[in-house]
Amino acid sequence: MRLGTLTIVGVGLIGGSIGLAAKKKGLAETVIGVGRQQATLERARTLGAIDVCLDLAGAVRQADVAVFCTPVDVIASQVVAAAKTCSTRTLLTDAGSTKEAILCDVERLMPQGITFVGSHPLAGSEKHGPEHADANLFENRVTIVTPTERTSEAAIERTVAFWTALGSRVKIMHPSAHDQAVAVTSHVPHLMAAVLASALPDTLRDLAAGGFRDTTRVAAGDPAIWTGIFEQNCGAVAQALERLDAEMSRFRQALANRDWSALRQLLTQAKKVRDALGS
Amino acid sequence: MRLGTLTIVGVGLIGGSIGLAAKKKGLAETVIGVGRQQATLERARTLGAIDVCLDLAGAVRQADVAVFCTPVDVIASQVVAAAKTCSTRTLLTDAGSTKEAILCDVERLMPQGITFVGSHPLAGSEKHGPEHADANLFENRVTIVTPTERTSEAAIERTVAFWTALGSRVKIMHPSAHDQAVAVTSHVPHLMAAVLASALPDTLRDLAAGGFRDTTRVAAGDPAIWTGIFEQNCGAVAQALERLDAEMSRFRQALANRDWSALRQLLTQAKKVRDALGS
Numbered sequence: 001m002r003l004g005t006l007t008i009v010g011v012g013l014i015g016g017s018i019g020l021a022a023k024k025k026g027l028a029e030t031v032i033g034v035g036r037q038q039a040t041l042e043r044a045r046t047l048g049a050i051d052v053c054l055d056l057a058g059a060v061r062q063a064d065v066a067v068f069c070t071p072v073d074v075i076a077s078q079v080v081a082a083a084k085t086c087s088t089r090t091l092l093t094d095a096g097s098t099k100e101a102i103l104c105d106v107e108r109l110m111p112q113g114i115t116f117v118g119s120h121p122l123a124g125s126e127k128h129g130p131e132h133a134d135a136n137l138f139e140n141r142v143t144i145v146t147p148t149e150r151t152s153e154a155a156i157e158r159t160v161a162f163w164t165a166l167g168s169r170v171k172i173m174h175p176s177a178h179d180q181a182v183a184v185t186s187h188v189p190h191l192m193a194a195v196l197a198s199a200l201p202d203t204l205r206d207l208a209a210g211g212f213r214d215t216t217r218v219a220a221g222d223p224a225i226w227t228g229i230f231e232q233n234c235g236a237v238a239q240a241l242e243r244l245d246a247e248m249s250r251f252r253q254a255l256a257n258r259d260w261s262a263l264r265q266l267l268t269q270a271k272k273v274r275d276a277l278g279s
Numbered sequence: 280m281r282l283g284t285l286t287i288v289g290v291g292l293i294g295g296s297i298g299l300a301a302k303k304k305g306l307a308e309t310v311i312g313v314g315r316q317q318a319t320l321e322r323a324r325t326l327g328a329i330d331v332c333l334d335l336a337g338a339v340r341q342a343d344v345a346v347f348c349t350p351v352d353v354i355a356s357q358v359v360a361a362a363k364t365c366s367t368r369t370l371l372t373d374a375g376s377t378k379e380a381i382l383c384d385v386e387r388l389m390p391q392g393i394t395f396v397g398s399h400p401l402a403g404s405e406k407h408g409p410e411h412a413d414a415n416l417f418e419n420r421v422t423i424v425t426p427t428e429r430t431s432e433a434a435i436e437r438t439v440a441f442w443t444a445l446g447s448r449v450k451i452m453h454p455s456a457h458d459q460a461v462a463v464t465s466h467v468p469h470l471m472a473a474v475l476a477s478a479l480p481d482t483l484r485d486l487a488a489g490g491f492r493d494t495t496r497v498a499a500g501d502p503a504i505w506t507g508i509f510e511q512n513c514g515a516v517a518q519a520l521e522r523l524d525a526e527m528s529r530f531r532q533a534l535a536n537r538d539w540s541a542l543r544q545l546l547t548q549a550k551k552v553r554d555a556l557g558s
Contacts, residue, residue: 124489124490125490142486171485182486184478185479185490190494193549194546195549196523198548199523200464200552204460204463205552206421206450207450209401210403211403211464211465211469211472211496211497213558215469215471216549218493220550231542241531255509255516255517264503270495271500274472274476274498277487
């Protein structure tokens with residue numbers, strides 16, 4: 001894939017990394033950045049993640065591909081706004097952590113003939129801002145692409161080609177299957193990290209060592225962004241929490257019964273799962 | 280502090296790091312390693328963590344300080360066995376993650392005139408074996424030293440000097456206060472990490488990205504070692520779980536009520552706590 005113009009809406013960690021990767025891989029001749037904060041756009045330009053910045057309408061009008069890397073609760077309205085000025089050859093996609101709510105809104109409001117395909121690169125972190133962007137962020141990471149019944153094969157292929165060109169492996173999932181999966185792999189773990197962090201009294205802060213830091217790291221993520229994610233995916237999160245409760249009660253029961261052989265089996269099973277993920 | 284002979288019982292990640300740090304800092308002339316597995320002791324010697332290996336009785340007889348870095352459920356019996364051959368000038372200490380059960384057993388069975396002071400360097404990880412040992416492991420890390428009513432000032436001072444010489448900051452706590460604190464900062468987070476790992480179905484393994492890996496990393500720890508820790512500290516762990524439940528129900532309630540402003544406040548508070556810990 002070779003693009004004339006790539007437009008990135010929201011040039012933070014993910015948007016900035018898309019710009020840097022696109023440059024490094026020679027994917028796009030020109031990368032246009034769009035954002036609310038001029039200072040952030042300037043930093044992104046200095047870092048080489050974007051070439052120029054424009055307003056949304058102007059940036060999307062010229063784009064071969066426009067990717068929305070903004071908070072999940074604004075993506076749909078930005079996509080619909082962009083659709084008014086973009087050409088029918090423009091591919092619109094996103095990097096949001098939820099998919100069903102965004103696709104539902106977009107497909108309801110989108111003008112005929114404009115193409116949006118939902119995407120989610122699994123490459124975020126608790127950091128934010130273009131200064132944490134990395135040209136290699138997508139290497140060997142999975143991007144989930146979530147076509148619906150209304151998405152054409154050609155649009156899916158272009159979206160897959162886009163993320164593949166940035167270094168990512170692509171997995172195709174239905175939006176609702178995506179949302180259920182990331183509720184388990186990301187949203188509920190985020191919730192637990194936040195709960196564990198909140199339960200730490202100030203007096204014990206000195207004693208929080210490597211294990212606590214790892215386990216709670218994601219709780220440093222932006223509360224506004226994460227509130228939007230939980231709002232959009234609350235159904236799947238509630239289901240995933242039920243699944244976690246069932247697992248949790250097996251551990252609690254072993255502790256309550258002082259059944260150390262059962263607890264050891266549970267810890268062994270957990271280690272097996274974790275070891276399979278690598279470091 | 281300068282020691283003639285330092286004996287390390289259990290030369291894994293922690294024991295090996297004590298040996299390497301003692302060598303690097305010139306703390307001990309000779310470092311003797313004790314362990315069940317000859318291959319591990321040989322690796323530790325090759326890595327420079329110990330000079331020689333001996334059996335427990337022989338190694339402790341010569342020691343100025345002997346430090347027990349074995350699983351928590353064997354420390355007390357090893358200390359008591361060592362006490363039979365060691366001199367009254369020998370300081371016995373340990374690196375176990377629990378303190379009250381160990382001290383209770385040791386003080387009940389210890390011969391008159393032999394000194395044991397409980398210690399816990401907060402420097403463990405999910406890794407194990409001397410190949411993961413690090414001479415700088417204790418730099419800027421906290422070691423908790425847990426004297427009881429029976430511990431002399433002189434013994435406390437020597438124990439503090441020992442860990443300080445290895446690069447550690449030392450905090451003095453009562454054994455039961457230690458156990459309650461680490462239940463919150465380490466044992467319950469470990470449990471949650473194991474629960475999260477266990478709840479990951481095989482089909483979603485591909486989708487477990489950085490956040491999931493961080494949150495569950497400690498679940499790769501040795502199940503036998505962790506079962507021993509939970510067994511010895513089950514009372515404090517149960518209390519810490521109650522505290523976590525109370526925190527958890529605030530998050531659940533916000534989700535159930537779709538009260539996004541409340542959820543955002545909770546996530547903001549969690550971020551504040553996590554940010555204060557640094558990366």
